[in-house]
Amino acid sequence: MLKKTxxxxxxxxxxxxxxxxxxxxxxxxxxxxxxxxxxxxASAQEILLTGPLAGAGAVHNLRLYRKGxxxxxxxxxxxxxxxxxxxxxxxxxxxxxLTDYLAIGAWGGFSPEALHFEAGLVxxxxxxxxxxxxxxxxxxxxxQQPNLQNRLTSLNxxxxxxxxxxxxxxxxxxxxxxxxxxxxxxxxxxxxxxxxLYFFAGPAIAGLTERADCSGPxxxxxxxxxxxxxxxxxxxxxxxxxxxxxxxxxxxxxxAIAPTFGLGFTFYVNRWNALGFEWRAVPFAxxxxxxxxxxxxxxxxxxxxxxxxxxxxLKLNQMLSVSWNFYLPLDYQVSE
Amino acid sequence: MKKIGVAFLVASAVIASPLLALxxxxxxxxxxxxxxxxDTEGEPEEGAEKPxxxxxxxGSICEIDPDACPKLDFDKxxxxxxxxxxxxxxxxxxxxxxxxxxxxxxxxxxxxQFVGHAGPGLGLNFWITNVLAAGISGNYYEPFNxxxxxxxxxxxxxxxxxxxxxxxxxxNVNFTYTPIVGKxxxxxxxxxxxxxxxxxxxxxxxTRPIPVIDPDNRGFDWETNIAFNAGIGLHIFFNRWLAATxxxxxxxxNDKLENTNIPxxxxxxxxxxxGETQLTNNVQAQLGISIFFPLSFEYRLPK
Numbered sequence: 001m002l003k004k005t006x007x008x009x010x011x012x013x014x015x016x017x018x019x020x021x022x023x024x025x026x027x028x029x030x031x032x033x034x035x036x037x038x039x040x041x042a043s044a045q046e047i048l049l050t051g052p053l054a055g056a057g058a059v060h061n062l063r064l065y066r067k068g069x070x071x072x073x074x075x076x077x078x079x080x081x082x083x084x085x086x087x088x089x090x091x092x093x094x095x096x097x098l099t100d101y102l103a104i105g106a107w108g109g110f111s112p113e114a115l116h117f118e119a120g121l122v123x124x125x126x127x128x129x130x131x132x133x134x135x136x137x138x139x140x141x142x143x144q145q146p147n148l149q150n151r152l153t154s155l156n157x158x159x160x161x162x163x164x165x166x167x168x169x170x171x172x173x174x175x176x177x178x179x180x181x182x183x184x185x186x187x188x189x190x191x192x193x194x195x196x197l198y199f200f201a202g203p204a205i206a207g208l209t210e211r212a213d214c215s216g217p218x219x220x221x222x223x224x225x226x227x228x229x230x231x232x233x234x235x236x237x238x239x240x241x242x243x244x245x246x247x248x249x250x251x252x253x254x255x256a257i258a259p260t261f262g263l264g265f266t267f268y269v270n271r272w273n274a275l276g277f278e279w280r281a282v283p284f285a286x287x288x289x290x291x292x293x294x295x296x297x298x299x300x301x302x303x304x305x306x307x308x309x310x311x312x313x314l315k316l317n318q319m320l321s322v323s324w325n326f327y328l329p330l331d332y333q334v335s336e
Numbered sequence: 337m338k339k340i341g342v343a344f345l346v347a348s349a350v351i352a353s354p355l356l357a358l359x360x361x362x363x364x365x366x367x368x369x370x371x372x373x374x375d376t377e378g379e380p381e382e383g384a385e386k387p388x389x390x391x392x393x394x395g396s397i398c399e400i401d402p403d404a405c406p407k408l409d410f411d412k413x414x415x416x417x418x419x420x421x422x423x424x425x426x427x428x429x430x431x432x433x434x435x436x437x438x439x440x441x442x443x444x445x446x447x448x449q450f451v452g453h454a455g456p457g458l459g460l461n462f463w464i465t466n467v468l469a470a471g472i473s474g475n476y477y478e479p480f481n482x483x484x485x486x487x488x489x490x491x492x493x494x495x496x497x498x499x500x501x502x503x504x505x506x507x508n509v510n511f512t513y514t515p516i517v518g519k520x521x522x523x524x525x526x527x528x529x530x531x532x533x534x535x536x537x538x539x540x541x542x543t544r545p546i547p548v549i550d551p552d553n554r555g556f557d558w559e560t561n562i563a564f565n566a567g568i569g570l571h572i573f574f575n576r577w578l579a580a581t582x583x584x585x586x587x588x589x590n591d592k593l594e595n596t597n598i599p600x601x602x603x604x605x606x607x608x609x610x611g612e613t614q615l616t617n618n619v620q621a622q623l624g625i626s627i628f629f630p631l632s633f634e635y636r637l638p639k
Contacts, residue, residue: 293493313485
């Protein structure tokens with residue numbers, strides 16, 4: 001090809017050379033990756049299509065830990081990825097296992113005040129809040145108005161930030177449990193336990209405490225949203241001097257209905273009891289900090305000077321549960 | 337160009353050729369294990385048919401001395417409780433000894449509500465035994481750091497800036513130990529194998545504060561910190577060389593945070609930009625696949 005002398009011929013020859021190079025490179029790459037990635041020996045698990053095991057089930061003489069049994073499981077549930085308040089929900093799960101792979105039941109629990117733990121961010125915010133309070137007191141002593149920044153936060157920060165945090169007080173969730181995977185595991189090849197992996201879903205009814213709805217710039221004590229109180233003093237111009245962030249905001253309870261779903265592992269200790277680990281999500285909108293986040297402007301993304309349902313943000317509300325499961329009757333059935 | 341193509345083919349042949357690893361090369365050990373696995377394995381069961389030679393020998397004894405002739409009550413023997421030693425998992429589905437594991441994954445942070453640090457990662461392990469591996473791993477974060485809306489809302493509502501940190505990369509050396517192996521039946525129809533492992537090691541992570549308190553004046557350079565890591569994970573095997581991997585790992589390091597105060601007159605002095613140093617846990621969920629090389633191996637373990 002390269003012997004052609006005309007310019008046109010040379011172009012054709014170069015084009016052909018480029019094309020052959022491209023083909024060579026593609027073939028080379030294909031061969032390289034093909035040889036590197038493909039196994040040269042079949043290695044998947046053998047499936048016996050003929051012989052005495054043809055058509056046989058995967059497991060024989062399976063211990064049916066669930067079929068026809070009632071499961072009662074006290075649970076401790078830990079909330080995850082909380083911005084301000086971590087909670088432990090104590091409760092229980094009650095299931096009736098219709099078959100070994102299907103159960104109906106409910107999980108429920110409550111979270112008393114003693115099991116609420118504030119995140120580090122709460123301490124940080126409260127430390128700034130208190131520093132502002134001291135600054136306000138110093139200025140008041142000099143008959144001066146508080147800083148504008150301190151006054152601007154009176155809609156969102158009360159005297160003690162921890163007192164305005166939203167919490168999940170109780171929750172109950174009727175649910176259907178599906179158990180598609182059942183197996184065993186060996187620990188150090190010497191201890192073995194039976195286990196299953198299950199999925200569940202259902203509706204959840206949650207009792208919440210959140211900052212109460214309010215509107216208007218008046219004091220929170222009379223239904224407004226402002227945590228300022230009147231100091232009774234006036235500045236040099238005769239204007240009254242307020243004390244910002246000096247009231248506690250009223251709180252209110254409400255009920256949220258949301259879907260719940262998750263998955264869990266059961267590790268059977270003996271014939272009638274087991275340990276369980278479960279991840280659950282209960283997605284619903286809530287106002288965890290008691291702030292005025294939304295309500296006006298484009299797409300309602302700007303604060304509107306009110307606290308209401310617009311200020312709630314959708315959260316997945318993830319939880320991790322550990323449980324100690326008991327099964328009745330005490331003995332299980334065995335499959336064929 | 338032909339030479340390049342040929343070079344690729346040669347390289348392919350070199351890579352493809354050692355695709356068989358021996359799971360265990362200690363024949364003596366294998367025999368020992370076989371003996372442990374089942375004392376009765378390989379021996380004829382009582383009551384089973386004996387070879388002609390043995391039958392002839394037994395008959396001769398009975399003829400010579402009828403009192404010495406063995407008398408077996410087969411019903412009684414059948415009812416006898418047999419305590420055969422059975423391992424929980426009789427045969428490891430996947431032998432890993434002397435194999436390389438390549439583990440690409442995608443990770444999401446589990447404990448940082450303020451900044452998202454999702455990103456890709458890669459782990460490389462060499463399995464020294466069937467349960468112990470030494471390896472390296474790394475994550476790449478830089479283009480995926482995301483400041484959450486929650487930070488903005490807190491800053492707007494409470495007029496308080498929360499110091500934030502973004503990550504660039506991390507790299508680690510680690511050991512992996514697999515104490516748990518198991519299998520599950522799915523829908524009572526198919527069986528899949530899995531194992532659970534613990535992993536731990538040490539490495540480095542590159543981080544810097546996101547300027548929140550005084551973004552007009554402050555700009556931070558990336559700094560490298562020592563990071564320790566520990567985690568647990570699962571391999572769920574699709575076949576003997578490919579598995580899905582789910583791992584939760586905690587990377588612990590000392591994080592230098594932005595100073596929440598702005599000293600008057602020193603706004604542009606970098607020495608005043610850093611505040612407290614905080615021990616930080618970056619807990620990640622890592623979801624990926626594991627590919628074991630060589631792709632196949634030869635069993636020399638008892639069933």
